[in-house]
Amino acid sequence: MKIFISGSIVIKVLPKQVKASILKIIQQNLEILVGDASGIDSLVQDFCKENKYLNLTIYTVELFPRYLADEKFKIKKINVPSNIKKGRERQQEKDKQMTFDSKYSFVIWDGKSKGSYTNIIRAMENNKKAKVYLNEISNFLSQDKIKKEEIEYIFRKNNGYTAKEVLGYLSNELETAFKRTQELNNFLLKNLIIKKENNIYLPMETYQDLFILDKYRGKVKGIKFKNEFLDWIQNELKVQSRSFQSSLF
Secondary structure: OEEEEEEOOOOOOOOHHHHHHHHHHHHOOOEEEEOOOOOHHHHHHHHHHHOOOOOEEEEEOOOOOOOOOOOOOEEEEOOOOOOOOOHHHHHHHHHHHHHHHOOEEEEEEOOOOHHHHHHHHHHHHOOOEEEEEEHHHOEEOOHHHOOHHHHHHHHHHHHOEOHHHHHHHHHHHOOOOOOOHHHHHHHHHHOOOEEEEOOEEEEOHHHHHHEEEEEEOOEEEEEEEOHHHHHHHHHHHHHHHHHHHHHOO
16 A cells, blocks of 8 residues: 655645644555655655655656655656657656555645645546645545635635636637636726736736735736636626627617
């Protein structure tokens, strides 16, 4: 029995409930599969070392793991296709293999990390049992919440949608006049939902709750769209469609 444990790099301390779950894994002598990154990967390695538990395999795409808490841990190198150059994509190959090699996925998630989000979705899509500790609520998600739409909602609540992703969502839900992101932005500008300052789109004060400020190193570089925006825009387009149709008669 193998369990793939993963989680967000930004989490710097293992929550007590997570430690208790790992201790249960140790008591059953189940093999733990973990990566070699900072954050949850290194914390899990450290915790197993502290508990003198060696039934752990570190997966890496490097010649040697980036983090190795104990030289007694097993190491499995994942060969990545030569056409995959980007670091994040290379690491995803490692995570994919751990999903496929395990029966369970245990994810400690901050609700924002895309890598952790992807690991949860991949587990469900491959019929693996998943357990998720959500750091922002300091608790485990109940099993009835570990569904694709619920995980997607949490991820988008914290990260939002790009304008391109909004168009893709709307095209699946209803026909709109928006074919390009610029057309969506122009609609929002015309209706005073957003404004443009120094070539950056920003929400109007009345509609701030529909957006997330997209920042890089503390500096605002634009906006992302919340789940609430999707609800709002769908309703707005339906209202305008009904108004247009009634004007024809």
